[in-house]
Amino acid sequence: MLEIEKLNAGYGRVQVLWDVDLAVEAKQIVALVGANGAGKTTLLRAISGMIAVRSGGVKFRDRDIAGASIESIVDLGIAHVPEGRRLFSGLTVRENLVLGGWRRNNRDLSRVVALFPVLGQRLNQVASTLSGGEQQMCAIARGLMSEPSLLLIDELSLGLAPIMVDEIVGRLPEIAASGTAVLLVEQDIDTALTVSETAYVLETGRITRSGSSRELLADATIQAAYLGLESQ
Numbered sequence: 001m002l003e004i005e006k007l008n009a010g011y012g013r014v015q016v017l018w019d020v021d022l023a024v025e026a027k028q029i030v031a032l033v034g035a036n037g038a039g040k041t042t043l044l045r046a047i048s049g050m051i052a053v054r055s056g057g058v059k060f061r062d063r064d065i066a067g068a069s070i071e072s073i074v075d076l077g078i079a080h081v082p083e084g085r086r087l088f089s090g091l092t093v094r095e096n097l098v099l100g101g102w103r104r105n106n107r108d109l110s111r112v113v114a115l116f117p118v119l120g121q122r123l124n125q126v127a128s129t130l131s132g133g134e135q136q137m138c139a140i141a142r143g144l145m146s147e148p149s150l151l152l153i154d155e156l157s158l159g160l161a162p163i164m165v166d167e168i169v170g171r172l173p174e175i176a177a178s179g180t181a182v183l184l185v186e187q188d189i190d191t192a193l194t195v196s197e198t199a200y201v202l203e204t205g206r207i208t209r210s211g212s213s214r215e216l217l218a219d220a221t222i223q224a225a226y227l228g229l230e231s232q
Ligand SMILES: Nc1ncnc2c1ncn2[C@@H]1O[C@H](COP(=O)(O)OP(=O)(O)OP(=O)(O)O)[C@@H](O)[C@H]1O
Pocket: 011, 014, 016, 034, 035, 036, 037, 038, 039, 040, 041, 042, 043, 083
């Protein structure tokens, strides 16, 4: 569904991504992991049209979206949950959700409230007063309101207690099964590799490893580099 080939992108004269290849199939959960500054956020921005693609291909449902506008990419079915959540902090939960659905004129909150019932109890609460976990739920729910077939989530677990991370990550299989594939950027590599089917490791702008998440999780070099365990 998403096919990225030899993508090069960056900021001004600084190139960040080098010949990145990555694919996401429909209804799949794919993890993108790597150290701080590796270029994970930059890659999500290039997919969702927030920064220019210098060269290479980004195809989504067989259309070339490299260079397309953010709005047209949303209309094609990609939603981006940004690093730091970026809710409209002075607006209520309901207003945030409705804004997420505005390009499709979707005001039906039932899907996202079924996924995250706590949001249903807090629809009239101002977003800035939500807990960190509730804010992340609201940001994911806002993304889902555009009825995407691909959801990009940047740093789901950032700043959250492990129990809250488990609760939110636990919803991802349901989101994927209902027709929204997930590309998950995560610092918590253990969590990312456990919930995903396939994964990519980005190191200073290049994909250095990819494949089955289960195999990567068991790989001694990945464990030594990212999970703080001694390689045998
Ligand atoms: N707006 C920008 N202008 C110039 N350089 C930038 C900009 N945003 C990011 N960079 C640089 O691009 C590189 C990759 O940054 P990016 O934010 O994509 O990394 P990341 O993998 O998401 O890191 P983190 O895990 O800390 O979120 C870094 O060297 C960063 O300094």
